[in-house]
Amino acid sequence: MLEVSNLEFSYDDGSPILKDISFSISKGERVALLGPSGYGKSTLGKIIAGHMNPDKGTVLLNNQKLSKYKGYKPIQLIYQHAEKALNNRWKIKDSLYEAWDIPVELLERMGINQSWLDRWPNELSGGQLQRISVLRALSPKTQLLIADEITASLDTITQAQLWNVVGDVLETNNTSLLMITHNESLAKRICSRIIQIESLCTCTCT
Ligand SMILES: Nc1ncnc2c1ncn2[C@@H]1O[C@H](COP(=O)(O)OP(=O)(O)O)[C@@H](O)[C@H]1O
Ligand SMILES: [Mg+2]
Numbered sequence: 001m002l003e004v005s006n007l008e009f010s011y012d013d014g015s016p017i018l019k020d021i022s023f024s025i026s027k028g029e030r031v032a033l034l035g036p037s038g039y040g041k042s043t044l045g046k047i048i049a050g051h052m053n054p055d056k057g058t059v060l061l062n063n064q065k066l067s068k069y070k071g072y073k074p075i076q077l078i079y080q081h082a083e084k085a086l087n088n089r090w091k092i093k094d095s096l097y098e099a100w101d102i103p104v105e106l107l108e109r110m111g112i113n114q115s116w117l118d119r120w121p122n123e124l125s126g127g128q129l130q131r132i133s134v135l136r137a138l139s140p141k142t143q144l145l146i147a148d149e150i151t152a153s154l155d156t157i158t159q160a161q162l163w164n165v166v167g168d169v170l171e172t173n174n175t176s177l178l179m180i181t182h183n184e185s186l187a188k189r190i191c192s193r194i195i196q197i198e199s200l201c202t203c204t205c206t
Pocket of ligand 2: 041042043
């Protein structure tokens with residue numbers, strides 16, 4: 001249901017970061033995009049999520065461009081650093097419940113304390129904010145979740161707890177996953193297919 005075709009992209013100042021990238025992800029499928037840093041994984045994630053436009057090529061979700069979807073965007077991207085993802089002028093509860101009607105049970109399983117809800121983003125730690133931003137993105141309206149190194153800066157217990165919840169919710173909603181990571185063992189645990197960025201990338205990467 002996600003179809004990426006012949007993507008090309010370069011930043012203003014240089015040679016192509018992405019060249020002729022094509023792959024697809026089916027409904028409910030979990031795919032890892034694995035590879036060393038600097039190969040354009042995050043750039044590709046942003047393009048698929050519609051945060052940046054490619055120079056060439058197309059990204060289609062259910063045969064439609066993402067820009068055709070009005071309102072809630074069915075492709076959600078979450079980053080390693082949640083600080084950037086949340087609106088600083090919104091209390092935590094407003095960021096969370098604007099996204100979807102989150103069951104209390106999920107807050108508990110994610111280790112989110114009720115007392116955090118009335119706080120501002122700068123009153124939580126990076127790991128706490130990350131749980132909030134992940135839960136926000138797990139709306140049943142999300143058709144593809146792109147997780148860009150989302151647990152790279154978390155301790156292993158929090159990492160496991162977070163991925164357990166994410167895995168269960170994705171399965172319940174039949175949501176697809178593109179997991180961007182350099183952690184191969186984590187990728188194998190969570191995903192059913194692994195794409196090596198080097199195998200997609202025909203340019204000379206730095
Ligand atoms: N905003 C930007 N402007 C210019 N170059 C960038 C920008 N963001 C990333 N790059 C460069 O693009 C390349 C790929 O970066 P990135 O997509 O972050 O790779 P990865 O996620 O695989 O580490 C790197 O060489 C990086 O320095
Ligand atoms: Mg990256």
